Amino acid sequence: MIRIAVDAMGGDNAPGELVKGAVDAVNRKDDIEVLLIGREEAVTNELKKYTCPEGRLQLIPASEVIETDEHPVNAIRSKKDSSMVVGMSLVRRGEADGFVSAGNSGALLVGGQTIVGRIKGVERAPFGALIPTTKGVALLLDAGANVDARPSHLVQFARMGSIYMEHVVGLSRPRVGIVNIGTEEEKGNALVKETFPLLKACTDIHFTGSIEARDIPYGGADVIVCEAFTGNVILKMYEGVGGALLGLMKEGLMSSLRSKLGALLIKPALKETFKTFDASRYGGAPMLGLRGLVVKTHGNSKAVDVTQSILQCATFHEQGINEKIKESLDAGKGEQAAENQI
Amino acid sequence: MIRIAVDAMGGDNAPGELVKGAVDAVNRKDDIEVLLIGREEAVTNELKKYTCPEGRLQLIPASEVIETDEHPVNAIRSKKDSSMVVGMSLVRRGEADGFVSAGNSGALLVGGQTIVGRIKGVERAPFGALIPTTKGVALLLDAGANVDARPSHLVQFARMGSIYMEHVVGLSRPRVGIVNIGTEEEKGNALVKETFPLLKACTDIHFTGSIEARDIPYGGADVIVCEAFTGNVILKMYEGVGGALLGLMKEGLMSSLRSKLGALLIKPALKETFKTFDASRYGGAPMLGLRGLVVKTHGNSKAVDVTQSILQCATFHEQGINEKIKESLDAGKGEQAAENQI
Numbered sequence: 203m204i205r206i207a208v209d210a211m212g213g214d215n216a217p218g219e220l221v222k223g224a225v226d227a228v229n230r231k232d233d234i235e236v237l238l239i240g241r242e243e244a245v246t247n248e249l250k251k252y253t254c255p256e257g258r259l260q261l262i263p264a265s266e267v268i269e270t271d272e273h274p275v276n277a278i279r280s281k282k283d284s285s286m287v288v289g290m291s292l293v294r295r296g297e298a299d300g301f302v303s304a305g306n307s308g309a310l311l312v313g314g315q316t317i318v319g320r321i322k323g324v325e326r327a328p329f330g331a332l333i334p335t336t337k338g339v340a341l342l343l344d345a346g347a348n349v350d351a352r353p354s355h356l357v358q359f360a361r362m363g364s365i366y367m368e369h370v371v372g373l374s375r376p377r378v379g380i381v382n383i384g385t386e387e388e389k390g391n392a393l394v395k396e397t398f399p400l401l402k403a404c405t406d407i408h409f410t411g412s413i414e415a416r417d418i419p420y421g422g423a424d425v426i427v428c429e430a431f432t433g434n435v436i437l438k439m440y441e442g443v444g445g446a447l448l449g450l451m452k453e454g455l456m457s458s459l460r461s462k463l464g465a466l467l468i469k470p471a472l473k474e475t476f477k478t479f480d481a482s483r484y485g486g487a488p489m490l491g492l493r494g495l496v497v498k499t500h501g502n503s504k505a506v507d508v509t510q511s512i513l514q515c516a517t518f519h520e521q522g523i524n525e526k527i528k529e530s531l532d533a534g535k536g537e538q539a540a541e542n543q544i
Numbered sequence: 545m546i547r548i549a550v551d552a553m554g555g556d557n558a559p560g561e562l563v564k565g566a567v568d569a570v571n572r573k574d575d576i577e578v579l580l581i582g583r584e585e586a587v588t589n590e591l592k593k594y595t596c597p598e599g600r601l602q603l604i605p606a607s608e609v610i611e612t613d614e615h616p617v618n619a620i621r622s623k624k625d626s627s628m629v630v631g632m633s634l635v636r637r638g639e640a641d642g643f644v645s646a647g648n649s650g651a652l653l654v655g656g657q658t659i660v661g662r663i664k665g666v667e668r669a670p671f672g673a674l675i676p677t678t679k680g681v682a683l684l685l686d687a688g689a690n691v692d693a694r695p696s697h698l699v700q701f702a703r704m705g706s707i708y709m710e711h712v713v714g715l716s717r718p719r720v721g722i723v724n725i726g727t728e729e730e731k732g733n734a735l736v737k738e739t740f741p742l743l744k745a746c747t748d749i750h751f752t753g754s755i756e757a758r759d760i761p762y763g764g765a766d767v768i769v770c771e772a773f774t775g776n777v778i779l780k781m782y783e784g785v786g787g788a789l790l791g792l793m794k795e796g797l798m799s800s801l802r803s804k805l806g807a808l809l810i811k812p813a814l815k816e817t818f819k820t821f822d823a824s825r826y827g828g829a830p831m832l833g834l835r836g837l838v839v840k841t842h843g844n845s846k847a848v849d850v851t852q853s854i855l856q857c858a859t860f861h862e863q864g865i866n867e868k869i870k871e872s873l874d875a876g877k878g879e880q881a882a883e884n885q886i
Contacts, residue, residue, distance in 0.1 A: 308726075336788050346725060349733040383688060383776040384650075386615075391691040391773045415780035419788035431733045432777055434725040438757035439781035446678050446761035447789055447821070454810070454817030461813035467806025468797055475796030479789070 554647020565850020
């Protein structure tokens, strides 16, 4: 049995959609058990609405909730009985194999590092975001966990990201690119210039060189490595530019009777097309390099997103991703040592 | 008379659209003179197509052309008789007040720094990009000229950008924001944390704090200050996300007879709406802090973009922007000295 803990109190639609997502997950996959963490009465009331396989859904009481606008570090420190802290402690103690939350992202990042803890050998645990491209999906990391990273961190991100994309998302030989301001090898800031040759020397990843930001939405690489400040800017530009353009489009469509009529005609076709530009079917944003997978699903997640994220945690565990990460980092150390001897 | 030099050989539509743009500019504004720089025969052939006011359009011969894919530093060094090098030399010698080019951006940046040269007191000359927002236009700087900038550089960018947006674009009290990964004051990487209090202490700009990348397309600030690596990523994400979304949309619209019909109906309304999301009517990308304004207009510029960029150079000169920049930097130094005494 794979055991996944779910923060039943996090996000805009808690606990309703969280509980429903958990119920759907255990109904879809036989060998998982979900631990729902949250306020007893609220969660029980939701659970009553469904029937689900005996013993596969367990309520773990937690009296506190970390709100979206709370200061991450303070919240994690002071709310010891919050659904988030309780859930991550389960992963740390090995009582759960993964943790899913739609709550406060900052608190989740802090808790991941301080409560769940890193795998031995991992220098920094990156926040990986699954971003849509015209060709499918790419993994951007670090999307916001550790600013001012060093070259060795970026190399580890590349290794962990490759393993994730190959074994969880199912891409063979994922192309690894480093975000840069040009594609020539001499381009870049100090960090990129130092990291580039290190990535080139990695024998266990398929490094394809620099990727300019403009090529990211077109699927120019499958694993996109960068420092967290840059990664966060990329992630938020996706949201911002996408949202602003679609907003303008809607406004334009509503501006005249003629265009309103046109909007009715194009709606089904556009809906179908934009489905390809939606990464949520691959699950939430994974934090890699921790003792168990921590997945952040967006704040307004519906049951279907929660189910997807739970199944993502299950695949992560089944595929032994953390064992593969350990092996890869050990191999990396071996390469490094060999190089130092020469 | 204001004299603007134009690189007649740069960009995909040279020399045709460049020459036409220059002709239109002198016809639109009485007190400017345009120096067209390029291969004599090619430019003369284009000039023959138009009539224009006597003596207001002058051809300056230059036998070489820097191609788009050439290595910037090598090209500037070796092609002394290229339209770009000749044009920038005119600005350096004070024989032209500004320079417009649609050619190799990298070469233009290098030439700006090495040929035109900086105003005394300017530590780094940033590349400013005018980006569209749902509220109008914003100036992003540095959009790619100087990676790994220091806090004092960012403060100068903020001052120069404010002056530009106020006196060239015509916004009163432009809001200055620093790109950050959160809006709380303690957020950010080392550079942002160090720069934030310095911007806060500037009395001559309207600093409104951090701006997250997602708020940039919605017009969250008028002058957006960041280090060049980040700025270049922002600029290219605009292109990439915008292009990918519009591409998908077109594909979706062409997918069925029904949606094709819808597309015909919505076209005029959308065309009108997207006009607001287009910064090109404000001219090309200005390089600030140089002895004269250097404007990069995009590679596939049409005559209308060239005209716009020439008029932008004229406004820059008329408004005495460089004198204002000098005053502002001197005032900044005064503030700094006063602070150091305390």
